[in-house]
Amino acid sequence: MHYVIVGNGVAGITAAFTLRQRDRHARITVIGGESDYFFSRTALMYAYMDRLTLRDMEPFERKTYAQRSIALVRGWAVDLDAARRLLRLATGQELLYDKLLLATGSVPHRAPWPGLDAVREGLVHFVSLEHLAECERLTPSTRQAVVAGGGLIGLELVECLRHHGVEVDFLVRESWYWPVALAAEEGAMIAEHVRAHGVRIHCGHQVSAATADQAGRISAVTTAAGLRLPCQMLGVCIGVRPAVDWLRKVTTPPAIGRGVETGDSFQTSLPGVYAAGDCAEFVRPDGSRLLEQIWYSAKRQGEQAAAAMLGDAVAYRPPLFFNSAKFFDIEYTTVGDAAMLSRDGVRTFYHRLPGRNASIRMVERHGAVTGFNMLGSRWDHTLLERWIDERKPMDEAMRHLHLAQFDGEFGRARLDGARAAYFQNPPECRR
Amino acid sequence: MTKRGTAQRILHDVKNRGLTAWLLSAILTAFYLVLYFTGLLDAPARAIGLDGKWTLYGLLYTLAVACGGVWVSFKYRHNRYQILRTAVVVFIQSTFAFSIPQLLKFFQQPEYYFSYFWPLKLEYLTPSYIFALPLPYVLYSFVGSLLLAPLLALVFGKRWYCSWVCGCGGLANTFGEPWRHLSNKSGAAWKFEQLAIHTVLGVALALTALLFVSWGFGNGNPQLARAAAQFQFFYGLVVASLLSGVVGVGLYPLGGTRLWCRFFCPMAAMLGLVQKLGRFRIAVKKNMCISCGLCSKYCEMGIDVRAYAQAGTSFTRASCVGCGLCAEVCPRGVLRLENRGALVRIQGH
Structure with missing residues (x-):
């Protein structure tokens, strides 16, 4: 049995390790185009800020792969022939597989703005090693930068640029930072914190055009509201999409929607070909679609796709949503659904904790707690998840909230103020 | 990528x-x-009114810990564990490990360091040395070394000593802060660590036993007394001078700050074994690790913390000195130092 995995990111490598754990004798080959070894993409920003070397970003010692008899091949896959079970790399190398896993991840959305044709230098993304190298190459000659895109990666890039003393204008298209995940209060707190780090954050602004100087380097960005921002770097962080373009041109293309279409068991439309991670788009019998593009989901999917490849009856269902982030110094933990505050029957409680850049938010719907958004202090998400699963009322969650705290010794956030506020003035139900 | 500018x-x-x-x-x-x-160094020491090179060394050492301590407290000012720990370490260094012994000397008392215990300071259970001291010192030494130190390690982990009291740890965590990330994280280094540190512990135990035997029976057996003295001299030269000083601090900028503590300190070895049985652990939040590697990178003991974090397993490692930096640098709040490992092990969750 020869398992071939295209992509040495977290989904691909997790799948390879899971396969090896369960099958001691199979041949396992992992193809990676971006790097020789699996690295943690989430750590790109720490390399940019000199807190880690590229080698530090590798989660496993290099000898681990040989010890587990996992063959690593450097190269980009360019052709797939499912009839002959053959994969061809850009180098010309051909591999015959018995089962193939596509775990090619994401690529950034390209900027659609007019004027970018003339820009030959200064436009950057921030999701790959290549992007990191480009950012590092441009940083020394950059005094001002504009970062467009009010999400996580945008803010990571902003933090890195500030670290290197670059003046940054941060454009957030929406009326507050990251409305997909944060309510207005939290968005405002993050904006205030980001400003304290010397960032000019412009909410409600989006790029309308870009201008280049005579050498082709970006020189300014104009926003739809008429702001003209001079810059030598433009960071485009407006989301990612599955890296599936190459699959449209192969001998036997799989069914592709936004990503490689798969059933619940990670099987694509091609026999013996599976997909997992950012590039996989689940299509359910009822027609609903699911595309998960975060670190945790990729790891989870890699593990379960491997089980499916080994013949287990897998029906992938994502667990209750959770995620984490860090906005400069403010840590963020979210569990469940805590951003959709405008629906019927929703009660929400928000409290800014005194003495630190921290807040808690709990959301309840029809008498059961559905989500938590916690900023600036640490929380055991597993307990919060359990409360949501158990459909605990918000009152009870508030009473037991201290049990879910995960702050370090001597540093526990005080909840008595939040509790007093909650019970003196209980949040009202939205109708 | 390095920041701009020559200084950077x-x-x-x-x-x-x-x-x-x-x-x-x-x-x-x-x-x-x-x-x-x-x-x-005796001459410059006397020139500034000190009685010799060792007092000068104590002064310089204390200054290094104090200045580094101020810097570290500022750097981690949002973290109360780090602030408290640093304050205590600086306090202990400037009192128990420096000014109190000097005062004792001044009042014609033995120059005793209340912050050090056997087997780090082998003299404190060396019969010919310790029994020459007044009874309170003898009691403190025996109770402290054999009872207090292991007992506290059982409850709080070895960190109570290695990161809150000990001068070696104190210097590493203050003056040595810029080099903490240089520790070797490889599996090979871990193997060497286990071999080296337990060898030193074994040798320290053997030497202590020999010194007791020689103290008891050495009078009638000059050969035994000579052998014990030679062994003691050799241990002092290799372990106390070369490994703890020259290697331990001299190689800070190349090998990281805890070379001595990790590979050679017999006290760390002993407390580490106790720690494995005790309550201290690093709790790991399940499924939340992003494998960035900051925890491993900034672990001064070279523990590959990320391996545990990404697997979602709480753990206790004998070498962990509980400095708390892994939890501090973790951008996702995955790690927490706890004193409830044994409870959790018994209850099974």
Whole structure:
């Protein structure tokens, strides 16, 4: 049995390790185009800020792969022939597989703005090693930068640029930072914190055009509201999409929607070909679609796709949503659904904790707690998840909230103020 | 990527085994060689009114801990564990490990360091030395070394000593802060660590036993007494001088700050074994790790913390000194130091 995995990111490598754990004798080959070894993409920003070397970003010692008899091949896959079970790399190398896993991840959305044709230098993304190298190459000659895109990666890039003393204008298209995940209060707190780090954050602004100087380097960005921002770097962080373009041109293309279409068991439309991670788009019998593009989901999917490849009856269902982030110094933990505050029957409680850049938010719907958004202090998400699963009322969650705290010794956030506020003035139900 | 500017480039160089790091390491090593094996530092010590090179060394050491402590407290000012720990370490160094012994000397008392215990300071259970002291010192030494230190390690982990009290740890966590990330994280280094540190512990135990035997029966057996004395001299030279001083501090800029504590300190070895049985652990939040590697990188003991974090397994490692930096640098709040490992093990969750 020869398992071939295209992509040495977290989904691909997790799948390879899971396969090896369960099958001691199979041949396992992992193809990676971006790097020789699996690295943690989430750590790109720490390399940019000199807190880690590229080698530090590798989660496993290099000898681990040989010890587990996992063959690593450097190269980009360019052709797939499912009839002959053959994969061809850009180098010309051909591999015959018995089962193939596509775990090619994401690529950034390209900027659609007019004027970018003339820009030959200064436009950057921030999701790959290549992007990191480009950012590092441009940083020394950059005094001002504009970062467009009010999400996580945008803010990571902003933090890195500030670290290197670059003046940054941060454009957030929406009326507050990251409305997909944060309510207005939290968005405002993050904006205030980001400003304290010397960032000019412009909410409600989006790029309308870009201008280049005579050498082709970006020189300014104009926003739809008429702001003209001079810059030598433009960071485009407006989301990612599955890296599936190459699959449209192969001998036997799989069914592709936004990503490689798969059933619940990670099987694509091609026999013996599976997909997992950012590039996989689940299509359910009822027609609903699911595309998960975060670190945790990729790891989870890699593990379960491997089980499916080994013949287990897998029906992938994502667990209750959770995620984490860090906005400069403010840590963020979210569990469940805590951003959709405008629906019927929703009660929400928000409290800014005194003495630190921290807040808690709990959301309840029809008498059961559905989500938590916690900023600036640490929380055991597993307990919060359990409360949501158990459909605990918000009152009870508030009473037991201290049990879910995960702050370090001597540093526990005080909840008595939040509790007093909650019970003196209980949040009202939205109708 | 290094920040702009010459100062930043030099800072990067000295923190990352550049030329300046080698230079600094050479200077530190030379300083220790001169200190241990020559009398050259006696003259400058007397010139500033001190009674000899060792008092000068104590003064410099305390200054390094204090200045580094101020810097570290500022750097981690949002973290109360770090602030408290640093304050305690600086306090202990400047009192128990410096001014109190000087005062004792002044009042014609033995120069006793209440912050050190056997087997780190082997003299404190060396019968010919300790039984020559007044009874309170003898009691303190025996109770402290054999009862108090292990008992506290059982409850709080070895960190109570290695990161909150000990001068070696104190210097590493203050003055040594810029080099903490240089510790070797490989599996091979871990194997060497287990071999080396337990060997030193074994030798320290054997030597202590021999010194007791020689103290008891040495009078009628000059050969035994001579052998014990030679063994003691050899241990003092290799372990106390070369490994703890020259290697331990001299190689800060090249090998990281806890070389002595990790590979050679018999006290750390002993407390580490106790720690494995005790309550201390690093709790790991399940499924939340992003494998960035900051925890492993900034672990001064070279523990590959990320391996546990990404697997979602709480753990207790014998070498962990509980400095708390892994939890501090973790951008996702995955790690927490706890004193409830044994409870959790028994209850099974």
